[in-house]
Amino acid sequence: xxxxxxxxxxxxxxxxFVAGGLTYGLLEIIWRGYTHISMxxxxxxxxxxxxxxxxxxxxxxxxxxxxxxxxxxxVMEFTSGVIVNLVMGLDVxxxxxxxxxxxxxxxxxxxxxWLMLSIPAIYYEDILRHFLFGESIPHQRWxxxxxxxxxSPKKAK
Numbered sequence: 001x002x003x004x005x006x007x008x009x010x011x012x013x014x015x016x017f018v019a020g021g022l023t024y025g026l027l028e029i030i031w032r033g034y035t036h037i038s039m040x041x042x043x044x045x046x047x048x049x050x051x052x053x054x055x056x057x058x059x060x061x062x063x064x065x066x067x068x069x070x071x072x073x074x075v076m077e078f079t080s081g082v083i084v085n086l087v088m089g090l091d092v093x094x095x096x097x098x099x100x101x102x103x104x105x106x107x108x109x110x111x112x113x114w115l116m117l118s119i120p121a122i123y124y125e126d127i128l129r130h131f132l133f134g135e136s137i138p139h140q141r142w143x144x145x146x147x148x149x150x151x152s153p154k155k156a157k
Contacts, residue, residue: 012133013048019128020047027117036092038084046073050118051125054138061141062119069118074111081105 024043028035050069053060060068082105084090095101100108122140129135 012129015132016048016051016125016128017044020044020125023047023124036084036090038080038090038092042076042080046076047121047125049076050121051129054122054126054140059138059140061144062122063143065122065140066115066118069121070111070115073114073118074106077110077114078102078106 021040021042021044024046025035025040028039046069049072050065053065053068059065081093082103084092085094085105086103094104095107095110096104098107098109126137126140130137
């Protein structure tokens with residue numbers, strides 16, 4: 001049987017999923033004027049994955065989280081594009097006319113856009129968890145430790 005903490009953990013993940021789905025849908029409506037229900041699912045899953053990168057232990061630096069987030073979003077977009085556009089034939093999007101595209105489902109310009117949007121998404125998920133669930137906001141380092149000078153202040157352990 002599920003305990004209270006397991007049920008709460010599932011509820012938190014569902015809230016983050018819904019927030020990611022709604023937010024991505026809204027961004028897509030602003031960007032291109034419409035969205036599709038499949039993008040709600042993709043946006044929700046992406047925000048859950050992005051948010052999990054700084055769960056427990058010391059989080060990777062923000063730059064590395066953004067790169068991983070961009071790769072995650074690109075893989076999710078490709079996977080959902082193959083299913084929704086190519087297999088089901090719904091033609092939700094087609095990047096065939098854009099440079100460096102793969103099967104018209106992903107392209108380099110959008111992967112770069114995902115990289116830039118990943119940083120606000122990381123903070124957005126942290127802020128949601130702080131205000132909705134009382135979690136502390138993780139300290140985000142911009143660069144990996146090996147790029148930070150010896151003279152920079154280090155946090156107390």
